[in-house]
Amino acid sequence: MALDWLLQLASAALKLFIHPIFYFSFILAFIVGMFRVTRERKDFSTRIYDIYQEIRFILPSSLAIGAILSMITIAAGLALPSGLLNFIAAVLIIFSIGGFFLLSPAWTMGAAYGLFVLSEWFDYPFIPYGNLHLQAILTVLSIVTALLVIAEGVLIRKRGHQGTSPRIETSKRGLKTAVHLARRLWLVPVFLPVPSSRPLEPFMDWWPVIDTGAVSYSFVLFPFLIGFSMTVRSTLPSLAVKSTGKSIMIAGVLTLFIAASSYWIWQLSAVAVLFVVLARLAIMLRHYNYEKHRPYFFTTQSKGVIIAGVLPASPAQKMRLDIGEIITKVNGVQVSSEPEFYKALQINGAYCKLEVIGTNDQLRFVQGSIYANDHHELGLIFAPEEKEYMDDSIFTE
Structure with missing residues (x-):
């Protein structure tokens, strides 16, 4: 059987x-x-x-x-x-x-x-x-x-x-x-x-x-x-x-x-x-x-830039950067927009140091090497830099 x-x-x-x-x-x-x-x-x-x-x-x-x-x-x-x-x-x-x-x-x-x-x-x-x-x-x-x-x-x-x-x-x-x-x-x-x-x-x-x-x-x-x-x-x-x-x-x-x-x-x-x-x-x-009735999550931050995406096999992924984390400083420079981020990144063309607020709201420090052939700089996707949208009903009860 x-x-x-x-x-x-x-x-x-x-x-x-x-x-x-x-x-x-x-x-x-x-x-x-x-x-x-x-x-x-x-x-x-x-x-x-x-x-x-x-x-x-x-x-x-x-x-x-x-x-x-x-x-x-x-x-x-x-x-x-x-x-x-x-x-x-x-x-x-x-x-x-x-x-x-x-x-x-x-x-x-x-x-x-x-x-x-x-x-x-x-x-x-x-x-x-x-x-x-x-x-x-x-x-x-x-x-x-x-x-x-x-x-x-x-x-x-x-x-x-x-x-x-x-x-x-x-x-x-x-x-x-x-x-x-x-x-x-x-x-x-x-x-x-x-x-x-x-x-x-x-x-x-x-x-x-x-x-x-x-x-x-x-x-x-x-x-x-x-x-x-x-x-x-x-x-x-x-x-x-x-x-x-x-x-x-x-x-x-x-x-x-x-x-x-x-x-x-x-x-x-x-x-x-x-x-x-x-x-x-x-x-x-x-x-x-x-x-x-809730605000968008991936919006312009008062301090830092929020990560909306990480390219696979990129330096950012190797540095274990994740979606939703906020980068506040690049090579010791405070950043609040994508242009500022890349400008600060150019201070050191072969190496970068980042201060990141994780999704658990804890500050951590990340560093890694950047190579000439790395695609799209670190391999990060940022949210559009426009004013955060909120529904008016959030403020009324």
Whole structure:
């Protein structure tokens, strides 16, 4: 039995490389990278990250998440019909047209669930599932949705804040300022049992936990796409993104409890999916409303210049300068604008000493060498030097 299971899993893993979603994810990330580079060059006259930045994040961090989810789906036998998985793949591709933001499992899996239910409600079953139990399929689908939302939250919290891209934005008062765009695409391969004519001996009498009515099963390694896009204006990108990721994780866990309860009351599967859709929407609106009435973070400082971006492999990165830090002195000279910064930098063409206020509000001293071929001086991106914008509502209660 063990050998048969291993062969099935190995075969499913190899078939991942012929799944259209696998290659589509890399093409999509490459296209988004092209547009990002174009925007960065327009805003800052240089690219921050190369065109392959989005591609680098697709798999490494998500493979471990996919492995954990696979252990759960295999152990519990969370089976979905292949026809439904093909429909989910189509939903993922269609939703990707709207950007990474629409690739949250709350939207994609919620849409798949809703359309699946409506097709049965209106007696138009265009998603084939044979003679399987519809109620059991809906229960499994809601549980898988909850697991993917938890995975989304973990990925956002752990990886979503890395490599955010600065951009120039014009405020409501017509002033230019820097904001940060956190945008990621992850491919999460998950092993799922699917009803099949090929016999696979269960490892326990109770497997699968939720009986869909299938006689035998095989495995597929399905590549779920999880996307994330968020613009951060009023705080450090890492703080906002991590907070959002934590909230999504909590919403996913609560959804999982409701979805698991649908094992006894199948209608709760619909409640679980509706809950996660509304929760994800509430998280998005909370971030929007929070930033709506707060000042921009990357604005002109009274003392020093604030770092809006750091070029990879630059002297600034080697000196461990970070986004959101404020440089107050360069080679002993007080600076309050970008021209002053570069003028003070020229005092010593081969070496520089900086006084920096870190994101923890602590003063620290940084020094490093500058070489003739170093790109864009130190490799720092500064916010536009315009008056800070604040909403009048901040001062009125």
